[in-house]
Amino acid sequence: MKKNEGTADRVIRVILGIILIGLALYFMNSWALWVVIVVGIVGLIALITGIIGYCGLYKLLKISTIKK
Numbered sequence: 001m002k003k004n005e006g007t008a009d010r011v012i013r014v015i016l017g018i019i020l021i022g023l024a025l026y027f028m029n030s031w032a033l034w035v036v037i038v039v040g041i042v043g044l045i046a047l048i049t050g051i052i053g054y055c056g057l058y059k060l061l062k063i064s065t066i067k068k
Helices: 007-026 033-052 056-061
Strands: none
Touching: 007 033
16 A cells, blocks of 8 residues: 555544544543444544555545655
């Protein structure tokens, strides 16, 4: 997998992922279970793609945020 995310994109994804996972854990007992699961999964996907620097959706849309 060739990286297709630039540094700023990756930092934003990692921060957003951590925030979303934290929100899902914090509101686990107050939100509906399906909302917690969806927010947690979206946060996990953002975190993982930010860490590895590759986004499958970017690949499908032929997008790259890496400066050339």
